[in-house]
Amino acid sequence: MHRRRIVIIGATSALAERCARLWLEQGPAELVLVGRDLEKTGRVAMDLRVRSPQSSVSERTVDFQDPAAIGALVASLCAAAPVDVALIAHGLLPDQSACQADLGLCREALLVNGVSPALFAEAFAGHMERAGGGTLALIGSVAGDRGRKTNYVYGAGKGLLTRYAQGLQHRLAGTGVSVVLILPGPTATPMTAHLKGKGGPPLADADAVARTMVDAIEKRRPLCYAPGKWALVMLILRHLPRCIFNRLNI
Amino acid sequence: MISSWGRLSRAEHAVRYLADRAAAPGQLRGAGPGVCFGMGRSYGDVCLNPGGALWDMSGLNRFIAFDPETGVLTCEAGVLLRDIQRLFVPRGFMVPVNPGTQLITVGGAIANDVHGKNHHRQGSFGDHVLRLRLARTDGALIDCGPEREPGLFCATVGGIGLTGAILEADIRLRRVAGPFIDAELIAFANLDEFFQLSDASEGTGATGKASAGFEHTVSWIDCVCGGGGRGIFMRGNPASATCGPLPKGGRLAVPFVPPVSLVNSLSLRLFNTLYYGLKKRAAGPSLVHYEPFFCPLDNVGHWNRIYGPRGFYQYQSVIPRENGREATQAMLGEIARSGNGSFLAVLKTFGQRQGLGMLSFPRPGVTLALDFPNKGAATARLFERLDAIVREAKGRLYLAKDARMPRTLLESGYPRLAEFLNYRDPGISSAMSRRLLGV
Ligand SMILES: Cc1cc2nc3c(=O)[nH]c(=O)nc-3n(C[C@H](O)[C@H](O)[C@H](O)COP(=O)(O)OP(=O)(O)OC[C@H]3O[C@@H](n4cnc5c(N)ncnc54)[C@H](O)[C@@H]3O)c2cc1C
Ligand SMILES: NC(=O)c1ccc[n+]([C@@H]2O[C@H](COP(=O)([O-])OP(=O)(O)OC[C@H]3O[C@@H](n4cnc5c(N)ncnc54)[C@H](OP(=O)(O)O)[C@@H]3O)[C@@H](O)[C@H]2O)c1
Numbered sequence: 001m002h003r004r005r006i007v008i009i010g011a012t013s014a015l016a017e018r019c020a021r022l023w024l025e026q027g028p029a030e031l032v033l034v035g036r037d038l039e040k041t042g043r044v045a046m047d048l049r050v051r052s053p054q055s056s057v058s059e060r061t062v063d064f065q066d067p068a069a070i071g072a073l074v075a076s077l078c079a080a081a082p083v084d085v086a087l088i089a090h091g092l093l094p095d096q097s098a099c100q101a102d103l104g105l106c107r108e109a110l111l112v113n114g115v116s117p118a119l120f121a122e123a124f125a126g127h128m129e130r131a132g133g134g135t136l137a138l139i140g141s142v143a144g145d146r147g148r149k150t151n152y153v154y155g156a157g158k159g160l161l162t163r164y165a166q167g168l169q170h171r172l173a174g175t176g177v178s179v180v181l182i183l184p185g186p187t188a189t190p191m192t193a194h195l196k197g198k199g200g201p202p203l204a205d206a207d208a209v210a211r212t213m214v215d216a217i218e219k220r221r222p223l224c225y226a227p228g229k230w231a232l233v234m235l236i237l238r239h240l241p242r243c244i245f246n247r248l249n250i
Numbered sequence: 251m252i253s254s255w256g257r258l259s260r261a262e263h264a265v266r267y268l269a270d271r272a273a274a275p276g277q278l279r280g281a282g283p284g285v286c287f288g289m290g291r292s293y294g295d296v297c298l299n300p301g302g303a304l305w306d307m308s309g310l311n312r313f314i315a316f317d318p319e320t321g322v323l324t325c326e327a328g329v330l331l332r333d334i335q336r337l338f339v340p341r342g343f344m345v346p347v348n349p350g351t352q353l354i355t356v357g358g359a360i361a362n363d364v365h366g367k368n369h370h371r372q373g374s375f376g377d378h379v380l381r382l383r384l385a386r387t388d389g390a391l392i393d394c395g396p397e398r399e400p401g402l403f404c405a406t407v408g409g410i411g412l413t414g415a416i417l418e419a420d421i422r423l424r425r426v427a428g429p430f431i432d433a434e435l436i437a438f439a440n441l442d443e444f445f446q447l448s449d450a451s452e453g454t455g456a457t458g459k460a461s462a463g464f465e466h467t468v469s470w471i472d473c474v475c476g477g478g479g480r481g482i483f484m485r486g487n488p489a490s491a492t493c494g495p496l497p498k499g500g501r502l503a504v505p506f507v508p509p510v511s512l513v514n515s516l517s518l519r520l521f522n523t524l525y526y527g528l529k530k531r532a533a534g535p536s537l538v539h540y541e542p543f544f545c546p547l548d549n550v551g552h553w554n555r556i557y558g559p560r561g562f563y564q565y566q567s568v569i570p571r572e573n574g575r576e577a578t579q580a581m582l583g584e585i586a587r588s589g590n591g592s593f594l595a596v597l598k599t600f601g602q603r604q605g606l607g608m609l610s611f612p613r614p615g616v617t618l619a620l621d622f623p624n625k626g627a628a629t630a631r632l633f634e635r636l637d638a639i640v641r642e643a644k645g646r647l648y649l650a651k652d653a654r655m656p657r658t659l660l661e662s663g664y665p666r667l668a669e670f671l672n673y674r675d676p677g678i679s680s681a682m683s684r685r686l687l688g689v
Pocket of ligand 1: 255290297328356359361363365411416417650
């Protein structure tokens with residue numbers, strides 16, 4: 001039987017980790033975890049090995065801002081054997097006002113959320129196109145749908161991914177390669193931990209969001225809001241006239 | 251805003267989410283005063299620290315190693331018992347001690363040294379912990395177990411989170427043939443019958459032999475009708491069957507908090523009469539999946555909301571066996587007279603073992619657990635009358651369920667309290683520790 005080969009970029013992300021657990025529940029697979037710290041990816045790998053002793057789980061590190069390193073890593077991963085699924089999950093939720101005060105921070109947030117994942121996507125797209133198949137999944141955010149004063153630096157990085165995914169979908173239509181763009185709403189993970197306990201926005205359960213993600217990847221859906229209700233909320237928010245939108249404190 | 255299961259309070263907390271066991275000691279160093287929070291399945295204030303720091307341990311949910319030869323599992327402290335079961339039951343292993351809900355963390359299970367329906371055979375959760383790793387707020391990281399640093403270990407098992415943050419643990423799982431239990435329901439008419447059934451099912455004297463009797467026993471008791479002593483005795487043994495009825499996938503949930511408690515003397519009478527009648531008719535043996543057997547309510551989301559916006563208390567006592575019958579009868583009498591109480595009323599005899607933790611709740615005797623909607627002063631007065639019975643009978647109350655016991659009852663119920671205090675982490679403080687220990 002063919003074991004699925006799945007590469008996860010930003011594999012220490014809580015959402016990515018939940019997805020990996022769900023994939024292994026479906027049956028043994030070959031997982032490659034890519035992160036920036038071997039000890040940290042190692043803890044994720046150990047857990048996955050206990051969950052699925054028959055699976056093979058390996059780890060790689062890379063400099064997430066180095067185009068040459070990204071290109072070389074993806075090339076070596078794709079040369080070893082065809083990649084069935086690549087999930088690009090890393091991201092960074094910065095403090096908006098800190099970004100406004102510090103352009104260095106602002107730049108980092110734009111690079112981590114926008115440029116870096118786009119470079120990984122570009123690299124995978126080429127190899128998958130040549131291989132004639134594969135699913136490339138990107139995690140954007142509902143924050144990328146319309147810029148808001150409370151988080152437009154993060155939103156702009158994520159918005160870049162939305163455009164990038166659209167372009168790749170256009171380019172790869174009819175090739176057997178699918179590009180899945182996932183847009184989560186606020187979800188309970190380390191990224192949003194500071195919002196908990198304070199009466200902030202209600203946070204979705206990470207496990208439920210991961211289930212929606214895995215399902216969308218399985219079905220190769222081009223666009224997936226998670227949880228699904230955000231599709232409607234963002235439809236309204238995107239189309240809200242500016243005179244009303246500007247009065248909202250969101 | 252954070253509440254515990256009883257929903258008696260809702261308060262802001264400065265929540266710190268611990269998700270990386272390597273980073274956790276650094277995050278905790280000097281971070282106090284605060285306290286760990288697992289799944290908040292405790293009923294009272296043991297896991298709360300209103301206005302202060304709360305360390306959310308649920309992100310530490312990774313397995314670390316499993317040895318199929320010995321059944322020893324190493325995992326992070328935020329792993330849920332449910333997730334252990336779902337992964338390992340198909341491989342022939344089960345968590346040795348299962349409380350009435352599986353939606354709790356390993357850390358919470360250790361910190362309250364939880365018990366299940368098999369206490370007379372397997373003791374409590376701490377009896378199956380071989381090692382735990384504790385991070386203290388002074389930055390120390392200490393491994394302890396029954397042989398290594400036994401003092402700190404016995405203070406931490408049942409230590410209500412006050413000795414440090416448990417980051418990981420080694421737990422010995424038990425071998426099982428499959429997920430099923432051969433269960434049996436028996437109606438009983440009064441407490442004498444209950445004790446006879448318990449003794450007959452558990453094999454009194456508790457030699458620890460697994461051959462005779464039943465691994466699991468527990469009873470539902472009707473606290474309003476029939477003189478407050480009738481009930482349904484449930485017992486069971488791990489089944490050798492590997493196929494049988496699977497739990498229904500569907501999940502119910504109480505969607506919102508009703509403006510008043512749905513549990514009142516009328517609904518209580520109605521429910522108890524119906525439940526007793528139905529179960530009495532259903533009495534006899536059957537094959538049951540472990541999930542509905544151990545945790546019948548886990549499939550009903552947010553059931554704690556039925557008690558309305560003021561929340562509810564659980565009162566759980568254990569009374570030494572020699573005073574058990576009389577004290578239980580007296581408590582049931584007080585409860586019936588008050589017209590309070592709820593359908594969730596549980597009676598069980600514990601086995602002959604003392605908990606290994608200095609503040610472990612289980613001890614030889616009989617335990618009674620009952621939910622009460624919060625009716626303010628009236629509920630407080632009823633509890634004072636129950637406290638008097640417990641104190642007189644040399645019993646104790648369960649800290650995992652408590653939100654109001656007086657300090658004197660803690661002191662009389664837990665003779666190893668002074669010894670325990672030596673092991674406290676001075677950087678840890680909870681609503682309960684301030685209420686009962688002053689700091
Ligand atoms: C429906 C229901 C049925 C129940 N049935 C039973 C039963 O049959 N038997 C029984 O014994 N109990 C029972 N309980 C109580 C429950 O098992 C305990 O309260 C359990 O400790 C809750 O675990 P938690 O993970 O939610 O921890 P919490 O309630 O969040 O915390 C409990 C305590 O553990 C500490 N803690 C949590 N994590 C850590 C950590 N990593 N390190 C150090 N300290 C930590 C907290 O500080 C606190 O003192 C039941 C509860 C419910 C809701
Ligand atoms: N949680 C939400 O509410 C939410 C909502 C919408 C979208 N998202 C998106 O979902 C994805 C997963 O997030 P999560 O919630 O799972 O968060 P998370 O657990 O905090 O994971 C963040 C991931 O990003 C990586 N990362 C952070 N900074 C990085 C950097 N400078 N360079 C490279 N990698 C970096 C982290 O790696 P290290 O472990 O090495 O730090 C980690 O793998 C992210 O893209 C996030 O933007 C999340």
